[in-house]
Amino acid sequence: MSQFFSPREVATALGVSESSLKRWVDKGLIPAQKTGGGHRRLPLDSVLRYVRRERMVLAKPEAIGLPPGTGESSAIDHAAGIEFLTALREGDEDKSRRILLDAFLGGEPVSTICDRMVAPAFHRMGELWRCNEIEVYQERRACEVCLRVIHELRRATGSGSANAPLALGATLDGDPYTLAVSMGEVVLRDLGWRAVSLGNMLPFETLHRAIETDRPRLMWLSVTSIRDDDRFIASFNTLFDTASSWGCALVVGGQAFTTELRQRLRYTTHCDTFGHLAAFAETLHPSERRGAH
Numbered sequence: 247m248s249q250f251f252s253p254r255e256v257a258t259a260l261g262v263s264e265s266s267l268k269r270w271v272d273k274g275l276i277p278a279q280k281t282g283g284g285h286r287r288l289p290l291d292s293v294l295r296y297v298r299r300e301r302m303v304l305a306k307p308e309a310i311g312l313p314p315g316t317g318e319s320s321a322i323d324h325a326a327g328i329e330f331l332t333a334l335r336e337g338d339e340d341k342s343r344r345i346l347l348d349a350f351l352g353g354e355p356v357s358t359i360c361d362r363m364v365a366p367a368f369h370r371m372g373e374l375w376r377c378n379e380i381e382v383y384q385e386r387r388a389c390e391v392c393l394r395v396i397h398e399l400r401r402a403t404g405s406g407s408a409n410a411p412l413a414l415g416a417t418l419d420g421d422p423y424t425l426a427v428s429m430g431e432v433v434l435r436d437l438g439w440r441a442v443s444l445g446n447m448l449p450f451e452t453l454h455r456a457i458e459t460d461r462p463r464l465m466w467l468s469v470t471s472i473r474d475d476d477r478f479i480a481s482f483n484t485l486f487d488t489a490s491s492w493g494c495a496l497v498v499g500g501q502a503f504t505t506e507l508r509q510r511l512r513y514t515t516h517c518d519t520f521g522h523l524a525a526f527a528e529t530l531h532p533s534e535r536r537g538a539h
């Protein structure tokens with residue numbers, strides 16, 4: 247997604263004249279850069295943001311390196327879910343990328359894409375794994391493919407303005423799950439936050455430092471796996487104390503948050519879905535409903 251394209255290539259992809267496209271660039275509608283020789287160069291993520299905002303249909307996505315057919319169907323339905331699961335299972339990155347980009351370009355909020363496309367596909371993969379119907383290598387490859395596409399969406403959502411609130415996210419010590427924490431980042435960026443995932447398996451102590459040093463308005467934590475409940479609860483509650491003393495909302499979600507565990511924890515809010523995260527984030531910092539939703 248760090249690729250750059252010429253006005254001619256982008257015009258071909260969008261099915262418009264090169265002169266119209268140059269006019270849009272010069273009006274600042276599609277942020278672009280200029281080469282030393284004064285030629286306009288358009289980053290793919292700017293183009294995707296524009297297409298999404300204007301609900302344009304891509305005439306020739308191949309011209310900007312996207313899989314053929316990108317943008318043709320944006321439905322998030324049962325059929326698209328099956329197609330996505332099959333693509334992930336087969337390691338078909340082009341198809342996985344096209345399906346998620348379609349939904350994105352069609353104006354679906356990223357939270358909906360994560361909750362209704364990505365999470366169900368991986369839940370199903372977990373069932374297939376339990377029934378020995380999928381190989382471990384297929385599951386791991388699916389994670390890799392999906393992470394790459396999520397990162398692509400991440401770039402297309404932009405990085406938030408300098409005065410947007412900061413959010414930091416992570417998984418905790420011993421928790422190797424990477425997808426949900428990466429999704430939290432894109433969901434918040436889609437709403438205009440400066441969201442930064444710190445990655446997975448972070449020791450509690452370093453999250454205290456991150457809060458004190460970077461002063462995020464929100465920290466999202468995804469928890470799928472806990473080694474030792476009692477130690478986890480004690481460390482977690484101390485982290486909440488630090489977060490609240492610095493005015494940072496602690497937002498938690500993930501499969502390990504059972505009702506019993508939650509009763510012993512302190513946090514600002516627990517979310518079952520990324521839609522909940524988006525709704526909560528909006529209460530702290532209403533977005534300008536960036537993108538097309």
Ligand code: B12
Pocket residue numbers: 360361362364365368369370371372373375376385389420421422423424425426427430466467468469470471472497498499500501517518519520522523
């Ligand atoms: C991929 C995967 C792995 C990969 C992860 C790789 C990676 N890079 O992330 C690896 C290889 C590490 C792995 C390992 C293991 N796994 Co595993 N894994 C999965 C799988 C298939 C997908 C997990 C995932 O990413 N799901 C997608 C996310 C998005 O879904 P989600 O977490 O439910 O998120 C939703 C909500 O919870 C919420 N949410 C989640 N976090 C947050 C955070 C915030 C802030 C918010 C707002 C919302 C939110 O939003 C999402 C809804 O849209 C699951 C199946 C499943 N049911 O998920 C099994 C699964 C979790 N794994 C399982 C098991 C058994 C294991 C292993 C023990 C296997 C083994 N024998 O080694 C190890 C344990 C590792 C460990 N230390 O814990 C079991 C757990 C059973 C249990 N309850 O104990 C599952 C359920 C599979 C199964 N059906 O049996 N696994």
